[in-house]
Amino acid sequence: MSWDEWEQIKADVAARESTGMRLNQHPAGQDGSGSSLTDGLRSSKKAWLKAGEGVGSLRKGVSTALTQLEEGQSGLGAPSGCLSAEAQRSVFSSWKRYTRAVSGRCGSLQEVLEKVGHEQLKTDESVRAEVESLKLAYQDTEAVGGSGAGKGR
Template sequence: MSWDEWEQLKADAASRGTTRMRLNRTSSAENGGDAAGGLKSDKKAWTKAGEDTKGLQDGLGKALGKLADGQSGPGDTTGCRSAAAQKELYDSWKKYVGDVNGRCGKLGGLLERAGHDLAMTDGDVKAELDKIKAEYHDTVAVGGQAKDR
């Protein structure tokens, strides 16, 4: 293909009025962007989500306290299978509720930081979420499984 043919192909394509692709913003305000078509984020919404998520820790802390109060009686569980099973269940729930409490704190903090700064990239937020997910993986079910029987 000669240079003239290439120039003619480019001119033909330009004259057809091809649409341009815009990857850095939405196409209109109806899609959640502003009137100019840009993306929009609300710092207050991010911060409120973070505060509310961290606020769950109050109720979880109370639940952990009540769980500990309810467990205070049994003492030594050797020789009593039902007491040993109850202790195992308590330990499992104590760990699980403690992990949920920790997860709420870390996730809430991340949401608050993202809201205050709005400087974190999507990749940074995803990386932080992945760290939280790796640290607080769900516990394996305990009840109903045969153990050494």
Template sequence: MRLAGAGTSGWDKGAPGGVKSSKNAWNTAGDGVGRLGGNVKQALTTLEQGQKGMGAQGVLSAAAQREVYQSWKHYLDGMTGRCAALQERLEKAGNHQYKGDQQITEAFDEMKKQYKDTPATGGQNAGR
């Protein structure tokens, strides 16, 4: 699927096949990503509340739990930032703040540099 304006000189002309850029579609996508980011923040808050009182020193299970907590906190903090960055780009595209498809592509490519996907876990044969 091509974005509107791909290969044309303007957004209003649409891409081959009659696909047009819709402000509503971009903004709806941005809104959905924003809600997801809010849900992730809520999960992080719940995780932080569950962490309270887990300060027993010298207990191996408490140490392991702190390590897991820090790992998830780091992951969820990153996901919250990624949702905010994606929402911003989607809304800018919907409001035609980018100057065509090239600038949209560059904005999303820049985000790929900042937020690298983590490798998949489980289900891999690990060279077996």
């Protein structure tokens, strides 16, 4: 895969992200109704389902990018002593693992959002528990180079 192809893939993904996703929420009623999880806001089933759909589209985009990345690697062959080929294979392997993890995370979050939309998770506590389990299952690692604390910015 040439550098220009990689830049084009990144530009395509960035263009898709620019459309964004909106959740249509309404303020809590005068009677104090509304969810403590949403800080006093009420939302519709449609909003939760739309959020799940949006996360699902992110998953599809990640899968498409991974497919394109794999296709670009197909002619590389065995590195056999070529340092740049070995480095490229290592980077590809790392990104393949990463994109699969992102896809899995999107799928899990999509499932939770859709359960809320279909009222299978009816209480704030059940929603909070599902989100916490996702946080534990997909806990991020520290950024390379540390947290950046103490650097002059």
